[in-house]
Amino acid sequence: MGFGFAGFLFLFLVILLPNAIKIMREYERGVTYTLGRFTGIKGPGVIFLFPILQQMVRVDLRVRTLEVPSQDIISKDNISVKVGAVLYFRVVAPELAVNNVADFMRATFELAQTTLREVLGKHELDEMLSERDKIAAAVREAIDVQTEPWGVKVSNVALKNIDIAESMIRAIGRQAEAERERRAKIISAEGESQAAAKLVEAATQLLSQPGGMELRYLSALQDMADDKSKVILLPLPLDLLKRLT
Numbered sequence: 001m002g003f004g005f006a007g008f009l010f011l012f013l014v015i016l017l018p019n020a021i022k023i024m025r026e027y028e029r030g031v032t033y034t035l036g037r038f039t040g041i042k043g044p045g046v047i048f049l050f051p052i053l054q055q056m057v058r059v060d061l062r063v064r065t066l067e068v069p070s071q072d073i074i075s076k077d078n079i080s081v082k083v084g085a086v087l088y089f090r091v092v093a094p095e096l097a098v099n100n101v102a103d104f105m106r107a108t109f110e111l112a113q114t115t116l117r118e119v120l121g122k123h124e125l126d127e128m129l130s131e132r133d134k135i136a137a138a139v140r141e142a143i144d145v146q147t148e149p150w151g152v153k154v155s156n157v158a159l160k161n162i163d164i165a166e167s168m169i170r171a172i173g174r175q176a177e178a179e180r181e182r183r184a185k186i187i188s189a190e191g192e193s194q195a196a197a198k199l200v201e202a203a204t205q206l207l208s209q210p211g212g213m214e215l216r217y218l219s220a221l222q223d224m225a226d227d228k229s230k231v232i233l234l235p236l237p238l239d240l241l242k243r244l245t
Contacts, residue, residue: 016051023047029094030056041094059094063155066105068112070163077124084160085139087112089152096151104150108143112157115142125164132159 024030024043032039032047033055042056049056070084089108091097097104119139120128128135140157147154 019051020049021046022049022056024058027060027062029059029061031059031094031098032056038095038099057098059091059097061091061094063088063090064105066109066112067160068109068116070161071113071117071120073117073120075120075125075128076122079125079164081120081125081128082161082163083116083120083128085112085116085136086158086160087143087154088156088158089147089154091151092153093151096149101150104147104152107150108147108152108154111146112143115139115146118142128159128162132162135159 022030024045024047026044028043030042030047032042032049034050034053039054047056066087066089068085068087070082073081073083075081087108091104101107116139119142120135123131123135136157136159139159140154143157144154
């Protein structure tokens with residue numbers, strides 16, 4: 001009878017002892033339940049549980065990466081693009097990640113897809129191409145707000161690629177070329193306007209001084225006389241002829 005009890009006790013320890021002692025790594029936490037009720041977070045190190053009465057769910061606290069496949073998005077200016085992203089997140093509240101959502105990985109993945117389409121759909125194509133960091137930050141903030149009740153912290157979102165149809169790439173190239181031509185014409189017109197203003201200012205100063213025009217005329221003749229390979233015919237101003245006579 002004693003041997004039978006000892007054998008039963010040994011069998012009981014062999015079966016239940018592995019379930020009573022748990023070893024948690026530094027990056028792990030254990031969400032413990034007693035009779036089905038949440039009773040706390042344990043770890044890291046050696047964890048003791050009461051067999052049958054207590055259960056534990058391991059949660060990894062390390063940063064995880066989640067690749068969001070390319071999403072078909074219609075931009076604010078009605079251009080179809082495909083945008084992919086990479087999401088970096090980690091669990092900061094294990095009890096929320098276990099108790100508030102059935103599968104926080106799947107939930108975060110689905111949320112990232114819908115949020116990416118929603119946020120990028122509010123921007124024009126030029127903004128997507130030139131302000132990627134700003135848009136990525138907006139996507140990260142939108143996802144992070146919604147995952148907070150799940151105990152998940154989104155640390156970064158990187159827009160991986162922005163694919164545009166070939167015909168749209170050619171149209172964008174023509175648009176950029178037209179924009180450069182417009183800016184060149186504006187700069188040229190501004191230069192001519194400034195030059196005209198300076199000429200008017202110079203003419204006003206020359207006319208305000210007696211003999212100013214004659215001096216400028218003679219200076220121009222001297223500049224042209226340096227080139228002896230050409231014959232230059234210049235009319236003489238009447239004012240200069242009157243002064244000579």
